[in-house]
């Protein structure tokens with residue numbers, strides 16, 4: 180699709196508001212929502228050329244939709260990618276990537292700290308089809324290197340991770356992948372292109388859950404992959420069209436509008452998360468706070484350099500406790516005492532959301548996998564939203580101050 184808003188001429192903040200397909204003949208200022216499954220063809224001849232891929236034009240929404248195109252163009256512009264492809268959810272973006280690029284006998288290296296469903300998808304579901312994989316410690320570059328085999332096709336990293344906010348060196352992993360003839364894919368959900376653009380650091384594919392910060396208001400599910408036009412058109416698009424895990428135009432429109440405020444949200448929520456992380460570090464009931472913006476974070480310097488000087492909006496804290504049972508009881512007490520903030524799976528919302536990873540996002544992992552990921556029973560994750568700082572602190576203190 181053509182557009183006068185060239186990604187090369189404008190700043191990211193401008194592209195986040197302006198990048199979209201051309202206006203319709205009605206001149207709508209806010210991007211139109213094209214809720215249609217099919218498209219009337221101007222002639223049988225044109226229809227034939229469109230189906231043959233010889234001419235641009237929409238035919239059927241599983242193959243393309245203008246609202247979905249607008250979302251893809253806007254995200255690609257923000258990530259500095261040649262192209263993007265929207266999917267129904269973040270997980271279906273990962274499914275599409277693995278399904279399009281791997282075959283039986285290929286090998287993937289990924290971190291043990293990745294999103295729980297990602298670990299299950301690669302380690303269990305793809306294993307059924309003969310795809311081999313090795314999990315490594317997120318921040319141990321030597322372990323990533325040692326895991327590479329002649330049949331390694333993809334290194335897959337997520338940074339920062341959920342919920343411990345571990346950060347890995349994207350540029351170093353990109354070099355490592357390319358030296359081995361493999362690709363580096365990066366899950367950029369937590370940082371978003373506002374903080375970090377993995378393609379500019381050498382990554383080959385960026386994956387998003389649009390459900391998170393791109394929507395930003397916790398309304399719809401969405402996902403996307405960003406890559407070179409060649410990879411999108413030759414490898415990913417044919418599988419998406421046949422596999423059908425496409426993004427609904429309605430959800431695309433919601434996320435498209437959400438992205439208009441991505442920059443101001445990420446900057447405000449990161450600032451608020453940093454202040455809360457520093458405050459939590461001072462609380463006597465808290466053993467440890469995990470947040471890349473803290474100087475106590477093991478990869479603080481790398482994070483600040485890789486993430487535009489911001490730490491993102493997700494932090495976690497571990498409560499002081501004796502046994503795992505005691506730790507779980509304490510975490511549940513803090514969560515059950517909340518009156519303003521939400522006990523809610525999800526993140527990337529304007530509303531602050533807290534979770535207990537050990538019994539939710541990481542609940543389906545085996546005890547060994549959970550131990551390896553470092554997710555204790557006393558860990559609480561906080562995805563910081565836009566409420567007033569004092570109200571967030573007061574709500575946390577309700578539980579912290581009454582711990583027995």
Ligand SMILES: *Cc1c(COP(=O)(O)O)cnc(C)c1O
Pocket residue numbers: 268269270271294337341366368369387388389390391400401402
């Ligand atoms: C939520 C999330 C996903 C999965 O996205 P869905 O939209 O829920 O399918 C993948 N990776 C990370 C880091 C996430 O936070």
